[in-house]
Amino acid sequence: MNSLEPVFRTENLSKYYPLTQSHALEGVSLAVKKGEFVGVKGPSGCGKSTLLYLLAGLIAPTAGQIYFQEKPVSRIKDKVRYRRENIGFVFQDFYLYPGFSVLQNVLFPCLYRGIVPVAARIKAEALLDELRMGHRTGAPVEVLSAGERQRACIARALLNDPECILADEPTGNLDSHNGQAILEMLKKINEQRKTTIVLVTHDERVSAYAHRLIHIIDGKLEHK
Amino acid sequence: MNIVSFLLKDIFRKKLRALLTILGISIGVCVCIVMLGIGESIKHSFKDVYGKRQIDIVIQENEQLSILLSRIEGNVSGRLKQFPEVEDAGAILLYIHKMQKAAVPVFGWETGDFLFEGVELTRGRLPAAGKNEVMVGDALMRALEKQPGQIKIKGQVFNITGVFKSSSPFEQSAVVMPLEDLQKTLGQSGKASFVNVKLKPAFRSGPAVEKTLNEIEQALPTVTAMRADAFVSEKTKFIVVGEQFSLMISLITIIAVALGLANTLIASSFEKKKFLAILLAIGWPKLAVGALFICESLVIALLGGGLGILLGFKATAFIFSAISIQAFVPQLSLVFIVKVVAMLLTGALFAGLVPAWITLNSNPVEIIRSE
Structure with a gap:
C-alpha cells in the first residue's frame, strides 16, 4: 500500500440513533490517506465521535459505506480482530483501570489471550520509555497526572502497532501545557512511525499539528 | 501478568467487599461440609472398623x-x-x-x-x-x-x-x-x-x-449372616436418610451463595463497565470479556471454597467434640470434597454467567457515550 492510497474512505456515510432520534452523521464522504494526521473539528454533538466509532467498526452505519484499505468494513467478519490489529484508541477520559500499574494498563490489549507474552512486555516498556513514562511503569495509574495518564493511554494504543490511531478529544481533560505536549507526541508518532492519526477535537491548536482539518457541523461535512 | 494474577488483583482491589464475599462463600461451604460431612465421617468410621480388620461377615440375631x-x-x-x-x-x-x-x-x-x-x-x-x-x-x-x-x-x-x-x-x-x-x-x-x-x-x-x-x-x-459391607450399609441407613436431607439443605445453601456472588459480580460489572467497554473497543473479543466474569466468579468461589473446607473440617471436629464423641475426626474423602467443590463451582459458573450475559449484550459505544 503506498502513501497515496487511503487508509479510510467513506461514501455517503450516515448514522441515525433511533433512541435519541438524532442524525449523528449524514452523507459524509471523506478519505484519510496512509500516514496522514487529520484533525476533525466541530461543535459538541456534531457527530465527530460517531465518525470514529464507525471507522473502528464499533457501530454500523445506517447508510453508506466505510472502506479500510479499500476493503468494506461491513464485510469484515472479525471486527474485533480488525480493531485489535489496525486501530489504537485514545480517549478524552483515559479509561485506565485503577488499582493497576501503568505497565499493566498498557499491556491490557494483550491480556485477552490469558497471558501477556514477554515480547509484549518488553515492547510496552520501550513504548513507555519513548513517551517519557519509563520512570512511571510501576506506578499505580491513580497517582499519575492527567498528562501522564494520557501518555499511558497513547502507549496502550500503540502496543499492537496499529495502522491508525483514533483519538477522541485527547487534550480535552488536559491543561494547555499538557495538551500541547500530547499533540506534539502524536505528531512525533505520526512522523516517525507513519501511523495514520484521526483526531477529534475542539482544540484550536490542532491545526498546527494536523496535515489537514475536517469540519463537521450537524452531522455534515463542511468544506472550507 | 496473566489472567489469574489480573483477576486476583482485580478482586482484591476492593478488599472489604472481596473479603466479605469470600467469607460468605466459605460459611456456605462450611455449612455444606458440616451437613454432609458428619454423615460421611460416621459412615467412614463404620467402614473402617470392618475394612481395616478385614472382617468379611457379621452374624446377628435373625x-x-x-x-x-x-x-x-x-x-x-x-x-x-x-x-x-x-x-x-x-x-x-x-x-x-x-x-x-x-x-x-x-x-x-x-x-x-x-x-x-x-x-x-x-x-x-x-x-x-x-x-x-x-x-x-x-x-x-x-x-x-x-x-x-x-x-x-x-x-x-x-x-x-x-x-x-x-x-x-x-x-x-x-x-x-x-x-x-x-x-x-x-x-x-x-x-x-x-x-x-x-x-x-x-x-x-x-x-x-x-x-x-x-x-x-x-x-x-436363628441368626442372620450378612456381608460386612451390607451390614455397614444397613447400620448407616439412618445416615443416608440424613444425607439426603443434608444434600437438600446444602443445595439451597449453594444457591444462596451463588445468588450472593452473582449480586457482587453484577455490582462489580456496573462499576467497571467503562473499562470493559474499553477492552471491547481495543480488541478484546466479547467472549473473553464475558469469560472474565466467569473466571472471576470461579476464582472467588475457589478462595471461599478452600477457606470453607478448612472451616468445615474444624466445625465438624468441634461438633463431634461437643457431642462427646471426641474420637470421631472429620474423614472427608477426596470424592466428597470434589462433590462439594463441584456444587460450588456450578453455582459460581451460573453466578458469573449473569454479568457475562449483561456484558455480552452491551454495546461499548453506548457505554462510552453514556457519560
Whole structure:
C-alpha cells in the first residue's frame, strides 16, 4: 500500500440513533490517506465521535459505506480482530483501570489471550520509555497526572502497532501545557512511525499539528 | 501478568467487599461440609472398623433391626470357627453406658479375640477375665480427664488396666472388657450382640462369601449372616436418610451463595463497565470479556471454597467434640470434597454467567457515550 492510497474512505456515510432520534452523521464522504494526521473539528454533538466509532467498526452505519484499505468494513467478519490489529484508541477520559500499574494498563490489549507474552512486555516498556513514562511503569495509574495518564493511554494504543490511531478529544481533560505536549507526541508518532492519526477535537491548536482539518457541523461535512 | 494474577488483583482491589464475599462463600461451604460431612465421617468410621480388620461377615440375631437389641448365643463363634472357610470369629456384646451425659459404648470381647490385634495399648495392660478389669479408648480417657483408675458401669466398679488406641473412632471412645465380665454385669450370661467373622483368603471372593453365608444360615437358623459391607450399609441407613436431607439443605445453601456472588459480580460489572467497554473497543473479543466474569466468579468461589473446607473440617471436629464423641475426626474423602467443590463451582459458573450475559449484550459505544 503506498502513501497515496487511503487508509479510510467513506461514501455517503450516515448514522441515525433511533433512541435519541438524532442524525449523528449524514452523507459524509471523506478519505484519510496512509500516514496522514487529520484533525476533525466541530461543535459538541456534531457527530465527530460517531465518525470514529464507525471507522473502528464499533457501530454500523445506517447508510453508506466505510472502506479500510479499500476493503468494506461491513464485510469484515472479525471486527474485533480488525480493531485489535489496525486501530489504537485514545480517549478524552483515559479509561485506565485503577488499582493497576501503568505497565499493566498498557499491556491490557494483550491480556485477552490469558497471558501477556514477554515480547509484549518488553515492547510496552520501550513504548513507555519513548513517551517519557519509563520512570512511571510501576506506578499505580491513580497517582499519575492527567498528562501522564494520557501518555499511558497513547502507549496502550500503540502496543499492537496499529495502522491508525483514533483519538477522541485527547487534550480535552488536559491543561494547555499538557495538551500541547500530547499533540506534539502524536505528531512525533505520526512522523516517525507513519501511523495514520484521526483526531477529534475542539482544540484550536490542532491545526498546527494536523496535515489537514475536517469540519463537521450537524452531522455534515463542511468544506472550507 | 496473566489472567489469574489480573483477576486476583482485580478482586482484591476492593478488599472489604472481596473479603466479605469470600467469607460468605466459605460459611456456605462450611455449612455444606458440616451437613454432609458428619454423615460421611460416621459412615467412614463404620467402614473402617470392618475394612481395616478385614472382617468379611457379621452374624446377628435373625430379624433384629437394632444391633443393640440383637442377642445370639456367644458360643456361636466357636461353632463358626469349625467352618472350613472361617479363619477366625469373635463374639461381641455391646452395651451403651451413660456417662457424664455422654453415650459410651461398652464392648465385651472374647479373650484372645482377633479384635485385640487391632488396638494398640498406649498405657498399662489388657484386662484379665473375672477380675473386674477394663481398658478404655484414649479419646474417652481424654474426655473423662482421667488417669487410669476406676470406672463404674451398671453399679459395678471396674479397674482401668490400660488405655488403647484404635483405628475405629467408636472404639476410641469406648470401654472394652472381657466378654464374660460384661455378660455377668448385664445379667446376660452366654449372650452376644453379634459375631465378626474373618474368612480365609481363598474364600474372600464374592461367590465364595455368598456360599459361606448360605452355609452359616443353614447351620444356624436363628441368626442372620450378612456381608460386612451390607451390614455397614444397613447400620448407616439412618445416615443416608440424613444425607439426603443434608444434600437438600446444602443445595439451597449453594444457591444462596451463588445468588450472593452473582449480586457482587453484577455490582462489580456496573462499576467497571467503562473499562470493559474499553477492552471491547481495543480488541478484546466479547467472549473473553464475558469469560472474565466467569473466571472471576470461579476464582472467588475457589478462595471461599478452600477457606470453607478448612472451616468445615474444624466445625465438624468441634461438633463431634461437643457431642462427646471426641474420637470421631472429620474423614472427608477426596470424592466428597470434589462433590462439594463441584456444587460450588456450578453455582459460581451460573453466578458469573449473569454479568457475562449483561456484558455480552452491551454495546461499548453506548457505554462510552453514556457519560
